[in-house]
Amino acid sequence: MMAFLEISDLTKRFGGLTAVNHVSFSLTQGEVVALLGPNGSGKTTVLNMISGLLPVSGGTITLEGKRLSGLPAHRIAHAGVARTFQLVRVLPSLTVSDNILAAILFRAGHTSERDARIEAAALLAEVGLEGRGGEHASDLTYIDQKRMELARALAARPKLLLLDEWLAGLNPSELRIGIDLIARLNARGITILLVEHVMDAVRALCPRAVVMNAGRKIADGATADVLRDPEVVRAYLGE
Numbered sequence: 001m002m003a004f005l006e007i008s009d010l011t012k013r014f015g016g017l018t019a020v021n022h023v024s025f026s027l028t029q030g031e032v033v034a035l036l037g038p039n040g041s042g043k044t045t046v047l048n049m050i051s052g053l054l055p056v057s058g059g060t061i062t063l064e065g066k067r068l069s070g071l072p073a074h075r076i077a078h079a080g081v082a083r084t085f086q087l088v089r090v091l092p093s094l095t096v097s098d099n100i101l102a103a104i105l106f107r108a109g110h111t112s113e114r115d116a117r118i119e120a121a122a123l124l125a126e127v128g129l130e131g132r133g134g135e136h137a138s139d140l141t142y143i144d145q146k147r148m149e150l151a152r153a154l155a156a157r158p159k160l161l162l163l164d165e166w167l168a169g170l171n172p173s174e175l176r177i178g179i180d181l182i183a184r185l186n187a188r189g190i191t192i193l194l195v196e197h198v199m200d201a202v203r204a205l206c207p208r209a210v211v212m213n214a215g216r217k218i219a220d221g222a223t224a225d226v227l228r229d230p231e232v233v234r235a236y237l238g239e
């Protein structure tokens with residue numbers, strides 16, 4: 001199958017530090033893949049380059065054969081890439097609805113307010129916030145803020161969704177809800193690359209994992225195999 005997302009020889013230098021060092025991997029359409037590695041291994045930097053928040057120092061990123069690397073973040077978003085952040089980013093002074101409407105307008109340019117509101121309601125239902133549009137974003141519980149952030153990402157109608165520790169900080173029952181939600185989005189056809197430290201979630205969601213350590217890719221394969229790989233185990237133990 002043709003690669004959907006192709007990351008080739010990707011490199012990022014911050015001054016003298018090479019945070020991402022000649023990393024290559026690809027995703028096929030419809031996959032849900034974990035990007036793993038100890039803290040500081042370069043995972044978020046990879047997501048930042050895919051989404052265009054950081055320019056690449058070297059290498060290329062293509063989506064469906066179209067080059068993303070070198071494009072500004074808004075062009076990459078319009079090409080179908082959306083992401084969530086490690087720290088939830090919402091507009092706290094706005095209502096939940098207005099948070100979603102802002103994201104819809106960013107994607108669609110001008111659309112009728114009526115259509116946008118219908119779409120916002122559907123997105124809220126999709127993430128389990130049905131009928132909650134009138135609440136202030138700042139009043140939401142943590143998991144509901146996460147749901148809202150996901151709805152904002154979905155407002156972009158992404159082909160590729162990048163999740164940066166979206167499940168972090170959830171309690172066990174919330175975690176089950178979060179895992180189901182991500183699985184549902186994937187079943188709907190959205191390809192997902194997720195950085196995640198919650199290994200039960202990784203095992204449940206991701207048949208495949210790519211592992212980084214100190215900027216390099218050290219493993220790529222079936223999740224169960226990768227997590228048993230001695231080099232991966234050593235990397236996590238910090239040896």
Ligand code: ADP
Pocket residue numbers: 014017019037038039040041042043044045046
């Ligand atoms: P991870 O997501 O795996 O924890 P990061 O991608 O956040 O790792 O960081 C990889 C390395 O790059 C770390 O050493 C980090 O300090 C460094 N780094 C990340 N972002 C920046 C930045 N904007 N400027 C300088 N150094 C950075």
